[in-house]
Amino acid sequence: MRLGHQTNPSHSHRPSFTEQLRGMPTSPRGPRQLSMSEAQILDLMNNPPTAGSADPKFAGRDWQHIAVGELVHPEDLRWVEVDTGVEDATNLLLESDAPVLLVRASKNEHSAIATFDYRDLTQYLLFATGQLQPDDEHLVVFEKLAKKAQQGHKIPLRDAKSLGTKEPFITLPHTADLTAAVETFGGGVHRIVILKEGTNHAIGILSQLRLIKFLWENGRAFPIIDQLYPQEVKELSIGSQGLISVKYVAPSDAPGTAADVMILSGDKPLKEALILMNNEGVTSLAVVDNNFNVVGNISNVDVKLLTKSSSAPLLENTCIHFISVILSTRGMIDGKDSYPVFYIHPESTLAHTVAKLVATTAHRMWVVEDPTPSSTPSSSAPPTPSAAPISIAHPPVSYPAHLSTSFPQANPPFQPLSATPSVSASAMPGQHMSGRLSGVVSLTDILNLFARASGLHPTDPEEARRARRGSSSSSKSGVRGSLDSARSSVVDLREKR
Known part of the structure; x- marks a missing residue:
């Protein structure tokens, strides 16, 4: 039974995000989406909702x-x-x-x-x-x-x-x-x-x-x-400096100011990013270039691209290659090229931060400083958003015979898969739209702020984060030969239909 294709009558009577805003002044809140066009990013307003919404x-x-x-x-x-x-x-x-x-x-x-x-x-x-x-x-x-x-x-x-x-x-x-x-x-x-x-x-x-x-x-x-929304993130002292990110170059090149950042070289396999997320109990990682400019985001939800055996080579390919696959997939689904917007600045207001979280349905926003120009010769784009459209080359796609219209949410396997990244870090549009990674603000941080402002006494979220990291201790990730023989029969999670 495919519940995803049944329409419940009660859903049709609840106003959508767009319907709620019809006739209202421009707002940073928008319909549920995973990525946004450049115009939408520039239209995000740094204000809380208008009265009456x-x-x-x-x-x-x-x-x-x-x-x-x-x-x-x-x-x-x-x-x-x-x-x-x-x-x-x-x-x-x-x-x-x-x-x-x-x-x-x-x-x-x-x-x-x-x-x-x-x-x-x-x-x-x-x-x-x-x-x-x-x-x-x-x-x-x-x-x-x-x-x-x-x-x-x-x-x-x-x-x-x-x-x-x-x-x-x-x-x-x-x-x-x-x-x-x-x-x-x-x-x-x-x-x-x-x-x-x-x-x-x-x-x-x-x-x-x-x-x-x-x-x-x-x-x-x-x-x-409501009185918290106009305040800047840096003034509210929320977020964490204890970052977990996927770096595009060797850890030895990491700036000294980011010594507390846990780093995985971006030229290593995607599977190591998944291992890091599993071991650390986090749901997403920032992908940065050699100057720590944010170029992308990998989350647990993106694992849906890996649930067919034909997508298995992605695990052995690089994290930066997987970012290009994510963006290409979103571009085909949305009918347009797209790029990640999972970032804010220390001067961003809480309203701007929450607006982006709601619009992108993300669980966290990466805090970035002004972009650092890339040292790669191919990077010449300005560090601030431009009005010119951004285009990303889409890898060739083939649709298997069993992929019917009755399964619209299915993500097609990408092939052929190159041994090298299809999009380099310097070519990723996120590098020129974001900035240098300096922190992260999560939904937990914001709700903790709301709780404290209301006189409540929530548990320290850092304790919960340590507990989640500890919860993976029973199955720390690593290559174990005794399990290798199971690969062919269980890696294809969606072909038993």
């Missing part, structure tokens, strides 16, 4: 007394059973375009016991390609799964979830107020399953992004939060 049903209400159940919709839930195979779960995750699936014991259940998301998919992909190395405690489990995969047996989610500990499974009753959610999210939790009060019946999922979007759209109704 809030949902009328929340007018005059204190946001701290709004129930979490008012922000979720049961029809948005996508379910799989604990015995569902990873391949089938992956198909549903991609087809439904849902950020997460709820896992239940059986089809008759309405209580969730776990989740399956792109972080799980990334970890399973690393297992499937022999990149996960278990500790002694989990060695037997890994060898059992490898043997099952080698024999061509289905790997159920109950087994796949044993590959590593994930983010805590947090629930709240639907009557809980938003202060509980803000305080929880401000401590580093990424999503909360909402239950019908007094039961284990799941009725929705509240994510950090959904809450940020709600508070942004209704900001004028919430003065405590």
Whole structure:
């Protein structure tokens, strides 16, 4: 059953982002998108929403007394059973375009016991390609799964979830107020399953992004939060300097000011970026050039481009090559060339930052200083945005026979795959549109700020980040020969249809 192609009547009656803004003055908020045109970037306004753009049903209400159940919709839930195979779960995750699936014991259940998301998919992909190395405690489990995969047996989610500990499974009753959610999210939790009060019946999922979007759209109704929007990021002292990035040149060339940055050379395989994200418990990495100018962003969601065996060579190719594939894919889907806009400046206001997060549905914005001119001879573009359109060469694409119109979300494999990057760092448009990487601001940082401004006491998000890094200790990534034999039977997550 392909839930991604069913239209729920309730969806058609809820106004879209665009409909909500129809007739309103120009706003940095726009429809859900993964990339934006240059004109849209230049049109992003450094202002909070205009008065009157809030949902009328929340007018005059204190946001701290709004129930979490008012922000979720049961029809948005996508379910799989604990015995569902990873391949089938992956198909549903991609087809439904849902950020997460709820896992239940059986089809008759309405209580969730776990989740399956792109972080799980990334970890399973690393297992499937022999990149996960278990500790002694989990060695037997890994060898059992490898043997099952080698024999061509289905790997159920109950087994796949044993590959590593994930983010805590947090629930709240639907009557809980938003202060509980803000305080929880401000401590580093990424999503909360909402239950019908007094039961284990799941009725929705509240994510950090959904809450940020709600508070942004209704900001004028919430003065405590609204007064923060005009302030600059550097004045609010939010964000982190402890960066994790993918560097295009050797680590020895890194500037001394970035000594605290964890670096992976961009000329190394993409699989090492996935390994780094898995081991560090992060969902995305910045890709920078030899002068630390941001040229791209790789996230767990991008792993959807790797779920076919024909895309396996991408794992061995460079990170910068994968960035070109991501941009080319977005260009074909959007019908135009595109480039990443996952960055802000220290002088950017919180309003500008939140506007970009909502518009791009990103989980973090990279903080950049003025661009440093590249030392490569081929780079001559100005460090600031220009009005000229940017064009990116698209790699040749072939569509396999089984890729029908009934699966529009499928991403075609790219071939042939060159052994060298198809787009160099100096040619990446992001280099000339962004700047020198200096920090990062995440949804967690912003919700932590909102919580503290409201007199709440959220957990230090750094503790949550350390916990996520520690949660991968049971399956640290590395090349393990005993798992190599499982590759051919489990790497192709979408061909069992």
